[in-house]
Amino acid sequence: MNSLALNQFLALLYRxxxxxxxxxxxxxxxxxxxxxxxxxxxxSMAPEQELATAIEYLxxxxxxxxxxDMASIFMIPAIPFMMMLYFCGLIYLLNALYQDRxxxxxxxxxxxxxxxxxxxxxxxxxxxxxxxxxxxxILFVVYLIAVLWLTLLGFSYGVQVAGLGYMFLAAVASLxxxxxxxxxxxxxxxxxxxxxxxxxxxxxxxxILWAAGVFILIxxxxxxxxxxxxxxxxxxxxxxxxQYFIYEFSDVTDRLLSYDMLFGVLVGSILLIGAIFxxxxxx
Amino acid sequence: MKNIVEARNLEKHxxxxxxxxxxDLSIPPGSISGLIGPNGAGKTTTLKALIGxxxxxxxxxxxxxxxxxxxxxLMEEVCFIADVGILPKWLRGNQLIDYVEAVxxxxxxxxxxxxxxxxxxxxxxxxxxLSKGMVTQLHLAxxxxxxxxxxxxxxxxxxxxxxxxxxxxxxLLNDFYxxxxxxxxxxxxxEEIETLLSHLIFINKGKIVLDxxxxxxxxxxxxxxxxxxxLAAADAxxxxxxxxxxxxxxxxxxxxxxxxxxxxxxxxxxxxADLFVxxxxxxxxx
Numbered sequence: 001m002n003s004l005a006l007n008q009f010l011a012l013l014y015r016x017x018x019x020x021x022x023x024x025x026x027x028x029x030x031x032x033x034x035x036x037x038x039x040x041x042x043x044s045m046a047p048e049q050e051l052a053t054a055i056e057y058l059x060x061x062x063x064x065x066x067x068x069d070m071a072s073i074f075m076i077p078a079i080p081f082m083m084m085l086y087f088c089g090l091i092y093l094l095n096a097l098y099q100d101r102x103x104x105x106x107x108x109x110x111x112x113x114x115x116x117x118x119x120x121x122x123x124x125x126x127x128x129x130x131x132x133x134x135x136x137x138i139l140f141v142v143y144l145i146a147v148l149w150l151t152l153l154g155f156s157y158g159v160q161v162a163g164l165g166y167m168f169l170a171a172v173a174s175l176x177x178x179x180x181x182x183x184x185x186x187x188x189x190x191x192x193x194x195x196x197x198x199x200x201x202x203x204x205x206x207x208i209l210w211a212a213g214v215f216i217l218i219x220x221x222x223x224x225x226x227x228x229x230x231x232x233x234x235x236x237x238x239x240x241x242x243q244y245f246i247y248e249f250s251d252v253t254d255r256l257l258s259y260d261m262l263f264g265v266l267v268g269s270i271l272l273i274g275a276i277f278x279x280x281x282x283x
Numbered sequence: 284m285k286n287i288v289e290a291r292n293l294e295k296h297x298x299x300x301x302x303x304x305x306x307d308l309s310i311p312p313g314s315i316s317g318l319i320g321p322n323g324a325g326k327t328t329t330l331k332a333l334i335g336x337x338x339x340x341x342x343x344x345x346x347x348x349x350x351x352x353x354x355x356x357l358m359e360e361v362c363f364i365a366d367v368g369i370l371p372k373w374l375r376g377n378q379l380i381d382y383v384e385a386v387x388x389x390x391x392x393x394x395x396x397x398x399x400x401x402x403x404x405x406x407x408x409x410x411x412x413l414s415k416g417m418v419t420q421l422h423l424a425x426x427x428x429x430x431x432x433x434x435x436x437x438x439x440x441x442x443x444x445x446x447x448x449x450x451x452x453x454x455l456l457n458d459f460y461x462x463x464x465x466x467x468x469x470x471x472x473x474e475e476i477e478t479l480l481s482h483l484i485f486i487n488k489g490k491i492v493l494d495x496x497x498x499x500x501x502x503x504x505x506x507x508x509x510x511x512x513x514l515a516a517a518d519a520x521x522x523x524x525x526x527x528x529x530x531x532x533x534x535x536x537x538x539x540x541x542x543x544x545x546x547x548x549x550x551x552x553x554x555x556a557d558l559f560v561x562x563x564x565x566x567x568x569x
Contacts, residue, residue: 004388013383085544105371108422111363112386115355153348280354281338282331 008114012122013130019099021089024131028138035077052157054221059154067169070162072247074174077116078139079245085135085182086244089127093196094207096123097279102205104281114277120201120272124193128186135182136175143171151278169241181246184255188243191264194271201278238264285347285489287312287433287465288333293341295328295489302328303381304489312432313462315479318469319559320486326469329486330437333467334363347433359389361433362426366441370418372411376404383425395428398458416447424452427458434459440475448475455479477555485562492562504561505536505544506553513547520544524561535561 017024043051061195062070100106109119154161154247161167186193199211219232238260246252255261288310293302303325320326331337333345335354343349346360370379376399384392397407402420410418419439426434434455440448456479460466460483461533468476483500485493495503509532520543522534535553536544542549553561 007385011382014385015382016563019371054431100371102370103372104365107336107363107365107369108371110354111334112383113388114354114386115357118355280335282336 005118006153009118009122009125012114012119013126016096016122016126017130017134020092020126020131023092024134027084027088028135031081031084032138032142035080036145051153052159054150055150055154055157055159055161057160058150061229062166065162068173068249069168070114070166070170070176074170075141075177075245075247077142078174078178081135081139082178082181084247085132086185089131089186090196092127092131093123093193094211097197097201097275098203101282108258110282116276119278120197120276123197124186124190124272125203127193128183132179132199134230136179139175140180143175144168147171177246177249180249180252181244184246185244186240187256187268188261188266189264191238191271192268194268194275197275198278199273202281254273285312287346289342289344290332291342292342293329293332293339295325295332295337295339301489303332306341306486306489306491308484308491308494309467310482312465314482315460315466315469316468316482317466317473317476317555318484318486319471319473319555320469321563324486325489326486327437328489328532330363330435330467330469334358334361334435339510354562359387360431361435362429362431363435363437364419364422364426364439365437366439370410370422373409375409376406376413376421379410379421379425380406383429386428389430390425391428391430395424396447396539397425398427398454408519416444419443419447419451425498427454431464433465433467436466436470438470440470440472441499448472454478473556473559474554480555483555485559487534487563492565493558500555500558501552502541503538504553504558505539505541505550506547506557507534507536507544508532510535510548517544517547523565526557526560 046054061073065073100109147164148159150167151164162170195215196207196211199207199214203210215231215235219229222231225231246255286309288308291309293303293306293308294301304496306329308327308329308334308528311557318326318329321411327341328337328339333350335350335357343351345357348357348360350357374382380392380395383390383395399421402417402424404413404417404421404424410421413421440451442449452475455466468479470476482495482559483493484491488553507517508528511531514532520536520539521560523537526533526535531548534547541550
């Protein structure tokens with residue numbers, strides 16, 4: 001990639017972040033604040049004895065575990081953030097090639113020497129690699145505060161929860177798992193990413209109705225004509241929420257190199273080519 | 284020299300509606316062309332086709348490229364301003380400049396900033412907080428700083444007050460046009476651009492109804508304020524348009540020698556606005 005192509009691509013990613021800062025930064029920041037307020041409220045309400053028991057219980061759980069082992073436990077508070085990332089990702093993809101057509105700014109974007117392929121690819125990279133960075137960054141602050149607070153609380157009850165350094169390393173390891181989960185999930189769901197971008201580029205209004213409606217229609221036609229439900233079953237086989245989280249580093253390679261993953265990437269790539277084609281003209 | 288725009292038999296259908304119906308265009312480099320037509324005539328469709336935003340049938344070459352296949356390559360040579368609403372409202376002025384600097388190899392940031400320093404646009408304000416006039420100035424600052432062969436303007440001053448409109452065209456002529464670059468302007472406000480144009484194109488119902496150099500108009504078209512005693516003779520020469528003017532009749536003729544018309548009354552070249560009305564109502568008399 002020459003320097004112009006690289007600069008163009010970085011500028012496209014910068015554009016996505018600026019345009020969607022509410023989804024990528026605002027939403028997880030608000031969730032973090034709510035999480036702290038909720039935790040502080042629970043702690044303030046809990047009887048002191050129960051709090052001491054909970055701290056001691058935590059120290060027992062963490063006892064003897066390495067930071068990498070602790071990471072999967074540390075991922076639990078990240079689950080609402082990841083669910084929010086996936087939900088915001090859905091909203092983002094539906095609007096990604098629709099919003100600028102709606103507000104007519106597409107005429108400006110298309111007046112620049114940037115190819116449609118690069119534009120569509122920037123949306124995929126944004127959801128798979130860029131957006132998770134902001135969620136992980138906000139989670140890092142959440143974990144830092146939580147680790148310090150747990151350590152201080154432990155001291156106040158005369159209990160060492162797991163050691164500040166160990167807990168910090170566990171937090172970093174769990175954030176790496178969060179990031180990998182988001183990346184692997186974006187590839188696992190590439191057919192959905194492609195489908196949403198296709199209808200985001202196609203729909204004159206309400207892309208969500210088009211995306212859902214056409215999918216239901218195809219499923220219905222398959223059932224009606226062939227009496228089979230391959231499409232519905234295939235989608236269902238990729239919809240188990242456990243598939244969207246990675247708890248062990250060793251799982252990453254297996255997930256990335258599976259036949260199911262590669263087939264999904266192929267289907268997603270074809271749909272993305274369709275989205276690029278749809279983006280060509282504004283009629 | 285090769286024309287910068289060469290179009291043959293362009294057609295565009297929206298269902299049964301023919302937006303473009305066999306449009307031919309030849310625009311030479313260095314010209315300032317006005318594309319003028321009523322609402323729904325096909326102006327915007329034509330301009331969108333020129334920059335590859337609209338799929339049309341027919342042969343089309345702009346700056347040596349087919350816009351349908353190579354829009355992003357073409358946009359290194361061509362700039363486009365539609366009406367004032369198209370800059371992304373959530374961006375700040377300085378972010379817009381950052382973006383264009385990163386994606387456009389022919390953008391000169393210093394030139395854009397110099398232009399902006401002559402305006403009252405606060406660079407850190409979001410575009411949605413700027414007035415329509417400021418948004419146009421900002422867009423113009425970007426375009427002025429890009430070294431392109433062709434500038435396509437689609438109703439660029441729509442909704443602006445007269446001060447901004449005048450400044451827009453002054454800047455265009457003084458800071459952008461250098462005699463080599465080509466400008467195509469589509470507008471309703473014919474009177475404002477009349478003096479800028481070197482080339483005039485009228486479009487109506489998807490067809491080009493006039494395509495001439497401004498210098499040719501004087502020999503091609505004559506308007507005569509016909510004295511009452513010559514009305515019958517004037518009618519016999521098949522005027523393309525007749526209108527009432529201060530109790531008299533003004534006849535517009537196409538391709539009739541002026542010397543032949545002089546005996547009927549006061550002759551002159553019709554203004555672009557009058558010619559536009561004449562061509563749109565050709566064959567109909569007020």
